[in-house]
Amino acid sequence: MLYILFTVDGDWEEYYEPALSEEARKPDQAKMLAWLRWEHRLAVWLAGGRLVHLVHTSPRARDFFLRPEFIALYREMVESRGSIGVHCHEDDPRRAYYSADARRMGRAIGFLTAALRAQGLDPLAYRAGYLSFHPNTIPVLEANGLFLDLSCEPGRYLFHGELPVSDWRGAPANFYRLDRADHRRPGGSAVIEVPSAFYVEREALLKIWRRAKELSAGRGPRIVTVLTHSYEFGAPLKRLKIALALLLLKMYGTFINAGEALALAKEAERHEDRDC
Protein backbone atom coordinates (compact mmCIF):
# COMPACT_ATOMS: atom_id res chain seq x y z
CA MET A 1 0.00 0.00 0.00
CA LEU A 2 1.24 3.44 -0.91
CA TYR A 3 0.43 6.32 1.48
CA ILE A 4 1.22 9.87 0.49
CA LEU A 5 1.53 13.15 2.39
CA PHE A 6 0.77 16.13 0.15
CA THR A 7 3.33 18.58 1.58
CA VAL A 8 3.65 22.26 0.71
CA ASP A 9 6.54 24.38 2.02
CA GLY A 10 5.23 27.87 2.75
CA ASP A 11 7.94 29.76 0.85
CA TRP A 12 8.05 32.59 -1.72
CA GLU A 13 10.64 32.89 -4.50
CA GLU A 14 12.27 36.20 -3.53
CA TYR A 15 13.39 34.65 -0.24
CA TYR A 16 16.12 32.72 -2.07
CA GLU A 17 17.54 35.71 -4.02
CA PRO A 18 20.58 37.25 -2.33
CA ALA A 19 20.87 39.89 -5.10
CA LEU A 20 17.57 41.55 -4.07
CA SER A 21 17.24 44.25 -1.40
CA GLU A 22 16.11 43.20 2.10
CA GLU A 23 12.77 44.89 1.44
CA ALA A 24 12.19 43.02 -1.84
CA ARG A 25 12.92 39.70 -0.11
CA LYS A 26 10.05 40.00 2.35
CA PRO A 27 6.84 38.00 1.78
CA ASP A 28 3.68 39.67 0.43
CA GLN A 29 0.66 38.93 2.60
CA ALA A 30 -2.03 39.14 -0.11
CA LYS A 31 -0.09 36.92 -2.50
CA MET A 32 0.76 34.35 0.16
CA LEU A 33 -2.85 34.17 1.38
CA ALA A 34 -4.09 33.64 -2.20
CA TRP A 35 -1.55 30.84 -2.73
CA LEU A 36 -2.45 29.15 0.56
CA ARG A 37 -6.14 29.26 -0.37
CA TRP A 38 -5.28 27.44 -3.59
CA GLU A 39 -3.32 24.79 -1.64
CA HIS A 40 -6.35 24.24 0.55
CA ARG A 41 -8.78 24.15 -2.38
CA LEU A 42 -6.76 21.63 -4.41
CA ALA A 43 -6.25 19.44 -1.32
CA VAL A 44 -10.00 19.38 -0.66
CA TRP A 45 -10.82 18.61 -4.31
CA LEU A 46 -8.16 15.99 -4.93
CA ALA A 47 -6.57 14.71 -1.70
CA GLY A 48 -9.47 14.37 0.76
CA GLY A 49 -8.26 17.59 2.41
CA ARG A 50 -5.00 15.90 3.45
CA LEU A 51 -2.74 18.89 2.96
CA VAL A 52 0.38 19.23 5.11
CA HIS A 53 1.18 22.94 5.00
CA LEU A 54 4.61 23.70 6.47
CA VAL A 55 4.73 27.16 8.03
CA HIS A 56 7.87 29.16 7.18
CA THR A 57 9.99 30.78 9.85
CA SER A 58 13.42 32.34 9.23
CA PRO A 59 15.55 35.27 10.40
CA ARG A 60 13.87 37.30 7.59
CA ALA A 61 10.31 36.35 8.46
CA ARG A 62 10.36 35.10 12.02
CA ASP A 63 6.69 35.62 12.90
CA PHE A 64 5.16 36.86 9.64
CA PHE A 65 3.12 33.69 9.13
CA LEU A 66 1.57 33.94 12.59
CA ARG A 67 -0.61 36.90 11.56
CA PRO A 68 -4.31 36.28 12.33
CA GLU A 69 -5.23 35.99 8.62
CA PHE A 70 -2.85 33.03 8.26
CA ILE A 71 -3.90 31.43 11.55
CA ALA A 72 -7.54 31.51 10.38
CA LEU A 73 -6.56 29.72 7.18
CA TYR A 74 -4.51 27.07 9.06
CA ARG A 75 -7.60 26.36 11.15
CA GLU A 76 -9.64 25.82 7.96
CA MET A 77 -6.96 23.46 6.64
CA VAL A 78 -7.03 21.43 9.85
CA GLU A 79 -10.85 21.39 9.92
CA SER A 80 -10.86 19.76 6.48
CA ARG A 81 -8.45 17.02 7.72
CA GLY A 82 -5.19 18.72 6.81
CA SER A 83 -2.18 19.32 9.06
CA ILE A 84 0.11 22.20 9.91
CA GLY A 85 3.84 21.71 10.32
CA VAL A 86 6.99 23.69 11.03
CA HIS A 87 9.33 24.73 8.17
CA CYS A 88 12.44 26.26 9.62
CA HIS A 89 14.82 28.16 7.30
CA GLU A 90 17.63 28.95 9.72
CA ASP A 91 19.75 30.27 6.88
CA ASP A 92 20.81 33.23 4.80
CA PRO A 93 20.49 31.65 1.34
CA ARG A 94 23.79 31.17 -0.50
CA ARG A 95 25.67 32.83 2.41
CA ALA A 96 25.13 30.82 5.60
CA TYR A 97 23.32 27.74 6.92
CA TYR A 98 22.81 27.20 10.63
CA SER A 99 21.25 23.72 10.67
CA ALA A 100 24.17 22.32 12.74
CA ASP A 101 23.72 24.98 15.45
CA ALA A 102 21.51 23.08 17.91
CA ARG A 103 20.85 26.05 20.20
CA ARG A 104 19.79 28.27 17.35
CA MET A 105 17.63 25.51 15.82
CA GLY A 106 16.11 24.89 19.25
CA ARG A 107 15.12 28.56 19.62
CA ALA A 108 13.61 28.82 16.12
CA ILE A 109 11.73 25.51 16.18
CA GLY A 110 10.58 26.04 19.78
CA PHE A 111 9.34 29.55 18.99
CA LEU A 112 7.15 28.57 16.02
CA THR A 113 5.85 25.36 17.61
CA ALA A 114 4.84 27.12 20.83
CA ALA A 115 3.25 30.02 18.92
CA LEU A 116 1.13 27.65 16.82
CA ARG A 117 0.11 25.63 19.90
CA ALA A 118 -0.88 28.87 21.65
CA GLN A 119 -3.39 29.34 18.81
CA GLY A 120 -4.89 25.89 19.39
CA LEU A 121 -3.08 24.31 16.42
CA ASP A 122 -1.07 21.13 16.93
CA PRO A 123 1.96 20.82 14.64
CA LEU A 124 3.33 17.24 14.49
CA ALA A 125 5.56 17.55 11.42
CA TYR A 126 8.84 19.31 10.71
CA ARG A 127 10.76 20.03 7.51
CA ALA A 128 14.10 21.82 7.37
CA GLY A 129 14.65 24.60 4.83
CA TYR A 130 16.65 23.29 1.85
CA LEU A 131 16.14 19.82 3.44
CA SER A 132 19.21 20.79 5.45
CA PHE A 133 19.24 18.51 8.48
CA HIS A 134 21.69 17.80 11.29
CA PRO A 135 21.15 14.92 13.76
CA ASN A 136 21.41 17.33 16.69
CA THR A 137 17.99 18.64 15.61
CA ILE A 138 16.45 15.28 16.63
CA PRO A 139 16.33 16.03 20.41
CA VAL A 140 14.84 19.44 19.55
CA LEU A 141 12.05 17.76 17.59
CA GLU A 142 11.45 15.29 20.42
CA ALA A 143 11.31 18.07 23.02
CA ASN A 144 8.78 19.96 20.90
CA GLY A 145 6.50 17.00 20.14
CA LEU A 146 7.33 17.11 16.43
CA PHE A 147 7.44 13.36 15.90
CA LEU A 148 7.32 13.37 12.11
CA ASP A 149 10.27 14.67 10.10
CA LEU A 150 9.82 15.34 6.38
CA SER A 151 13.31 16.64 5.56
CA CYS A 152 14.66 13.55 3.79
CA GLU A 153 15.24 13.28 0.08
CA PRO A 154 17.16 10.01 -0.28
CA GLY A 155 20.52 10.56 -1.98
CA ARG A 156 20.45 14.37 -1.83
CA TYR A 157 23.94 15.82 -1.41
CA LEU A 158 23.77 19.56 -1.94
CA PHE A 159 26.42 22.27 -1.82
CA HIS A 160 26.09 25.97 -2.58
CA GLY A 161 29.59 26.82 -3.74
CA GLU A 162 31.80 25.63 -0.87
CA LEU A 163 28.96 25.56 1.65
CA PRO A 164 27.50 22.15 2.55
CA VAL A 165 23.69 22.41 2.62
CA SER A 166 22.09 18.98 2.76
CA ASP A 167 23.28 15.38 3.00
CA TRP A 168 20.87 12.44 2.74
CA ARG A 169 23.24 9.97 1.07
CA GLY A 170 22.23 6.39 1.72
CA ALA A 171 18.92 7.24 3.44
CA PRO A 172 16.05 4.73 3.06
CA ALA A 173 13.31 5.43 0.51
CA ASN A 174 10.56 4.30 2.90
CA PHE A 175 9.65 5.65 6.36
CA TYR A 176 12.01 4.86 9.25
CA ARG A 177 12.71 5.86 12.84
CA LEU A 178 15.65 8.30 12.91
CA ASP A 179 18.90 7.25 14.54
CA ARG A 180 20.08 9.90 17.03
CA ALA A 181 23.69 9.82 15.77
CA ASP A 182 23.00 9.67 12.02
CA HIS A 183 19.78 10.94 10.46
CA ARG A 184 20.39 8.84 7.35
CA ARG A 185 19.94 5.48 9.03
CA PRO A 186 17.17 3.78 11.02
CA GLY A 187 17.54 3.94 14.80
CA GLY A 188 15.82 4.46 18.11
CA SER A 189 14.74 8.12 18.43
CA ALA A 190 11.11 9.16 18.89
CA VAL A 191 11.03 10.77 15.43
CA ILE A 192 9.70 9.00 12.33
CA GLU A 193 11.23 10.11 9.02
CA VAL A 194 8.99 10.14 5.95
CA PRO A 195 11.14 10.67 2.83
CA SER A 196 10.06 12.51 -0.26
CA ALA A 197 9.40 10.42 -3.37
CA PHE A 198 7.88 13.02 -5.67
CA TYR A 199 8.97 16.62 -6.31
CA VAL A 200 6.30 18.27 -8.45
CA GLU A 201 8.17 21.21 -9.97
CA ARG A 202 11.31 19.22 -10.71
CA GLU A 203 9.77 16.15 -12.31
CA ALA A 204 7.76 15.35 -15.42
CA LEU A 205 4.26 14.02 -14.82
CA LEU A 206 5.18 10.84 -16.68
CA LYS A 207 7.99 10.20 -14.19
CA ILE A 208 5.63 10.81 -11.25
CA TRP A 209 3.12 8.41 -12.82
CA ARG A 210 5.69 5.62 -13.35
CA ARG A 211 7.15 5.99 -9.87
CA ALA A 212 3.72 5.97 -8.20
CA LYS A 213 2.87 2.77 -10.03
CA GLU A 214 6.18 1.17 -9.09
CA LEU A 215 5.98 2.18 -5.39
CA SER A 216 2.38 1.00 -5.04
CA ALA A 217 3.46 -2.52 -6.08
CA GLY A 218 5.96 -3.00 -3.20
CA ARG A 219 5.71 -5.20 -0.13
CA GLY A 220 4.07 -3.78 3.00
CA PRO A 221 3.13 -0.17 3.61
CA ARG A 222 5.14 2.62 2.03
CA ILE A 223 4.76 6.16 3.37
CA VAL A 224 6.30 9.00 1.35
CA THR A 225 5.73 12.66 0.60
CA VAL A 226 5.01 14.63 -2.55
CA LEU A 227 6.75 17.97 -2.24
CA THR A 228 5.89 21.37 -3.66
CA HIS A 229 5.98 25.03 -2.54
CA SER A 230 3.40 27.75 -1.93
CA TYR A 231 4.78 29.90 -4.77
CA GLU A 232 3.91 27.16 -7.26
CA PHE A 233 0.22 27.94 -6.65
CA GLY A 234 0.57 31.43 -8.13
CA ALA A 235 0.27 30.49 -11.82
CA PRO A 236 -2.64 28.60 -13.45
CA LEU A 237 -0.40 26.21 -15.42
CA LYS A 238 1.60 25.31 -12.34
CA ARG A 239 -1.60 24.71 -10.39
CA LEU A 240 -2.78 22.47 -13.22
CA LYS A 241 0.43 20.44 -13.01
CA ILE A 242 0.01 20.04 -9.24
CA ALA A 243 -3.63 19.00 -9.75
CA LEU A 244 -2.62 16.42 -12.37
CA ALA A 245 0.15 15.09 -10.13
CA LEU A 246 -2.36 14.66 -7.29
CA LEU A 247 -4.76 12.84 -9.64
CA LEU A 248 -2.01 10.46 -10.77
CA LEU A 249 -0.93 9.79 -7.19
CA LYS A 250 -4.53 9.18 -6.18
CA MET A 251 -4.75 6.40 -8.77
CA TYR A 252 -2.06 4.43 -6.93
CA GLY A 253 -2.05 5.66 -3.34
CA THR A 254 -4.00 7.09 -0.42
CA PHE A 255 -3.48 10.61 0.87
CA ILE A 256 -2.97 10.88 4.63
CA ASN A 257 -2.28 13.71 7.09
CA ALA A 258 0.51 13.96 9.69
CA GLY A 259 -1.43 12.25 12.50
CA GLU A 260 -2.48 9.39 10.21
CA ALA A 261 1.14 8.95 9.04
CA LEU A 262 2.39 8.62 12.63
CA ALA A 263 -0.32 6.11 13.52
CA LEU A 264 0.35 4.04 10.38
CA ALA A 265 4.13 4.05 10.89
CA LYS A 266 3.78 2.88 14.50
CA GLU A 267 1.34 0.16 13.49
CA ALA A 268 3.72 -0.99 10.72
CA GLU A 269 6.64 -1.14 13.17
CA ARG A 270 4.74 -3.83 15.07
CA HIS A 271 4.69 -6.01 11.95
CA GLU A 272 7.96 -5.03 10.21
CA ASP A 273 7.41 -6.41 6.77
CA ARG A 274 8.04 -3.81 4.14
CA ASP A 275 10.38 -2.67 1.39
CA CYS A 276 12.96 0.03 2.11
Ligand SMILES: [Zn+2]
Ligand atom coordinates in the same frame (compact mmCIF):
# COMPACT_ATOMS: atom_id res chain seq x y z
ZN1 LIG B 1 11.69 26.05 2.17
